[in-house]
Amino acid sequence: MNVYEVFLKKDGKDEFRHAGSIEAADPDLAMVLVRESYLRRAEGDQVWLVDRRHVVASNPGYIDPNADKPHRFNDGGRVAARRKAKRDESGAAR
Amino acid sequence: MPRDWSPAEREYLLAFADDEHLMGQQHTEWIGTAPFLEEDLAFASIAQDELGHAAALYELLGDADDLAFRRDADGYRSCALVELPCPDWAEALARHWLYDLAERHRWQSLGAGIDDRLDGVVARARREEEYHRLHAAALIGRLYGQDGDAHERLDAAVRSLLPFADALWEPVAGEQEAHRAGLATVTSAQLRARWRPEVEAVVGPVPWDELANLGQDARRQRTEHFAALFDRITEVFRIDPNASW
Numbered sequence: 001m002n003v004y005e006v007f008l009k010k011d012g013k014d015e016f017r018h019a020g021s022i023e024a025a026d027p028d029l030a031m032v033l034v035r036e037s038y039l040r041r042a043e044g045d046q047v048w049l050v051d052r053r054h055v056v057a058s059n060p061g062y063i064d065p066n067a068d069k070p071h072r073f074n075d076g077g078r079v080a081a082r083r084k085a086k087r088d089e090s091g092a093a094r
Numbered sequence: 095m096p097r098d099w100s101p102a103e104r105e106y107l108l109a110f111a112d113d114e115h116l117m118g119q120q121h122t123e124w125i126g127t128a129p130f131l132e133e134d135l136a137f138a139s140i141a142q143d144e145l146g147h148a149a150a151l152y153e154l155l156g157d158a159d160d161l162a163f164r165r166d167a168d169g170y171r172s173c174a175l176v177e178l179p180c181p182d183w184a185e186a187l188a189r190h191w192l193y194d195l196a197e198r199h200r201w202q203s204l205g206a207g208i209d210d211r212l213d214g215v216v217a218r219a220r221r222e223e224e225y226h227r228l229h230a231a232a233l234i235g236r237l238y239g240q241d242g243d244a245h246e247r248l249d250a251a252v253r254s255l256l257p258f259a260d261a262l263w264e265p266v267a268g269e270q271e272a273h274r275a276g277l278a279t280v281t282s283a284q285l286r287a288r289w290r291p292e293v294e295a296v297v298g299p300v301p302w303d304e305l306a307n308l309g310q311d312a313r314r315q316r317t318e319h320f321a322a323l324f325d326r327i328t329e330v331f332r333i334d335p336n337a338s339w
Binding site for chain 2: 022023024025026028029032033034035036037040
């Protein structure tokens with residue numbers, strides 16, 4: 001048996017989204033079974049099945065060194081706060 | 095304006111509706127007990143589709159509840175294939191395959207343009223039948239092609255069901271008149287001639303003439319299994335026949 005990752009796409013501009021996985025003997029059988037397992041209620045208009053063996057996955061720990069770099073999290077909040085403070089300052093001086 | 099069906103046309107449609115009804119009911123036996131979850135969902139959906147086809151055909155002829163639940167056994171026109179118990183999954187799968195191969199031809203043979211409501215029912219059923227055929231072919235193709243247990247069990251199931259499946263094509267009462275009226279565009283004999291090669295393409299040559307003969311007009315007689323099946327089907331209905339659902 002193989003595992004296939006299931007991606008569904010709704011009509012329109014939505015991207016394909018991962019919905020789960022399905023186990024089947026081969027791709028054709030997976031496609032037969034996925035319809036009633038994942039698409040009974042029009043959850044999507046298109047489906048992709050990806051053989052899990054074809055997924056390139058990271059090793060554990062590979063991502064970790066990136067997790068403690070707060071300087072990369074620039075949401076603009078601090079800049080905005082500083083600009084607001086400057087504005088308030090100059091407004092008060094006027 | 096809904097068509098006023100002649101008695102012969104009613105007989106013809108009723109035979110199909112009864113087959114669909116009982117086939118759907120039989121498939122529901124596997125809800126929660128099919129061999130694996132995904133198949134459970136697929137088979138239950140197919141059961142639901144067949145019941146939907148039956149309800150839609152019944153509605154063309156009258157009140158669906160009356161026809162489904164308030165008729166005597168004598169009033170049924172089902173074929174033997176759909177009355178048999180198939181307690182083994184191999185049997186249930188073999189019957190699903192044999193029946194849906196046949197059902198597809200039956201839907202395709204109903205005449206278009208004689209009744210708007212019928213046209214709608216046919217269009218929906220034909221879309222749904224494509225999946226039934228695909229599903230049956232996918233499972234039968236893989237399991238029958240194997241060596242060993244799967245093949246042996248399926249082959250035994252198919253062989254035991256073939257006389258009943260082939261008898262599905264015995265001319266239905268009212269068929270000639272239905273044909274003249276344009277309701278049936280193809281005779282049962284012609285449909286049988288399309289169906290048999292599809293069966294043989296998977297299981298190899300079948301000695302059709304040597305199959306057990308179920309006799310003339312088998313649809314007017316219920317098999318010994320009907321009573322128990324009908325009892326189960328009507329179990330909830332009988333609790334309160336006048337309940338509104």
